[in-house]
Ligand SMILES: Nc1ncnc2c1ncn2[C@@H]1O[C@H](COP(=O)(O)OP(=O)(O)OP(=O)(O)O)[C@@H](O)[C@H]1O
């Protein structure tokens with residue numbers, strides 16, 4: 043008899059695609075903590091969120107002004123309504139309020155036995171207001187054995203052990219080990235309440251469930267006061283991801299970087315005057331027209347500062363630039379324009395509309411016209427080498443590589459700095475020449491006059507607009523490649539202006 047076929051490697055990833063996650067917690071009407079944070083966090087990790095409300099709070103980012111705990115019979119009705127109909131993959135428990143609520147949740151857990159239970163033993167809000175009656179702390183301890191993962195912050199860890207709060211990370215880990223051993227589950231020790239530049243978290247389990255008793259995951263401390271709801275968001279995210287990975291360490295490794303970004307982007311939400319919420323959906327931000335160009339401009343501006351600090355630009359402005367340096371620059375520019383023209387032609391070939399196709403084709407043609415103009419009017423009268431310089435070669439190679447392997451959007455991002463930085467530098471140089479009274483005896487007067495070309499400024503505005511529009515239509519991966527291609531071209535622009543320094 044042949045053995046039933048079983049694949050060597052699972053063809054389908056383990057775990058559910060859309061975990062059904064229930065939050066049993068309090069309501070925060072300001073949306074930063076409690077069930078509101080849990081539902082956002084569950085959704086942000088691809089779960090289907092549900093919520094049974096234990097308590098209603100009146101709170102905002104500054105304080106909790108009132109707490110109302112509805113009759114526990116109603117909590118039982120909520121929990122039964124859910125579990126009588128829906129299979130629950132994971133439960134996250136947050137604010138419980140009082141001992142009667144705890145007892146109700148315990149008897150429901152004993153009956154339903156969900157596969158994943160994460161208990162965040164919420165006691166005191168970030169604002170300092172109590173969310174669990176002191177008299178209920180003993181009852182809370184009786185709930186701990188029913189959880190797979192406990193996520194106390196340092197003051198809560200201390201209360202659960204009946205000890206003073208850990209003064210440092212080493213003692214916190216020690217307390218975590220004792221709590222894990224006492225209740226036979228995994229404890230997440232969180233570094234949020236400690237000082238220092240790092241903010242570590244550690245999973246602790248003393249019964250061999252993890253690869254070692256303490257698995258620490260380091261992380262930076264984000265400089266923000268917006269930490270309202272981090273504990274809620276973290277515990278519900280872990281419950282969700284655990285259904286998919288079945289491994290606490292893998293889950294924490296996925297969730298922690300997300301939480302860090304959620305903290306980093308919290309300021310953009312601009313919610314409240316106190317400790318604001320984190321940005322749960324920072325990774326799904328909608329890009330509006332102009333946003334991407336604004337991001338690129340931040341990079342370009344930094345590069346412009348570098349360009350304006352170059353001896354070449356100063357020499358061109360004052361007229362003190364050695365003739366040999368200027369000639370070298372012109373010769374390299376002519377070589378560059380030939381390669382650049384080919385890349386613009388590639389953009390034209392990839393363009394999604396006829397207008398765009400025409401725009402880039404026109405640009406490509408103009409490059410060749412400017413190249414021959416450089417030879418006719420400037421280079422024919424000078425004794426200058428026509429060898430391709432190293433910077434010119436690298437810059438053109440970078441552009442050709444982007445045009446060979448990149449999408450339309452990436453090609454545009456690589457092309458753009460030549461328009462944008464050149465237009466900005468040109469405007470500035472021309473402006474200071476005019477400000478100085480347009481001196482006719484300036485060594486580079488004829489050249490500086492060419493910089494005031496409004497047609498080129500207009501073409502630059504169009505190139506920026508088209509790149510921004512291409513970014514809106516691009517995938518996040520392509521957008522990241524655009525940023526990289528743009529940054530690289532910016533660096534080459536600076537290097538290009540700096541290359542003639544060997545003649546100075
Ligand atoms: N400033 C910060 N920078 C980076 N991570 C942080 C910061 N503050 C908190 N965290 C992280 O947020 C999570 C929650 O940690 P914390 O110790 O603040 O728990 P908590 O007090 O239960 O949260 P809450 O503020 O919601 O009550 C942990 O993963 C912690 O590392």
Ligand SMILES: Cc1ncc(COP(=O)(O)O)c(N)n1
Pocket residue numbers: 067068069070075076077099136137164166167168169173269270271272273274
């Ligand atoms: C309903 C509810 N649940 C939990 C918290 C704790 O969150 P934080 O400590 O960030 O205030 C809260 N403030 N409100």
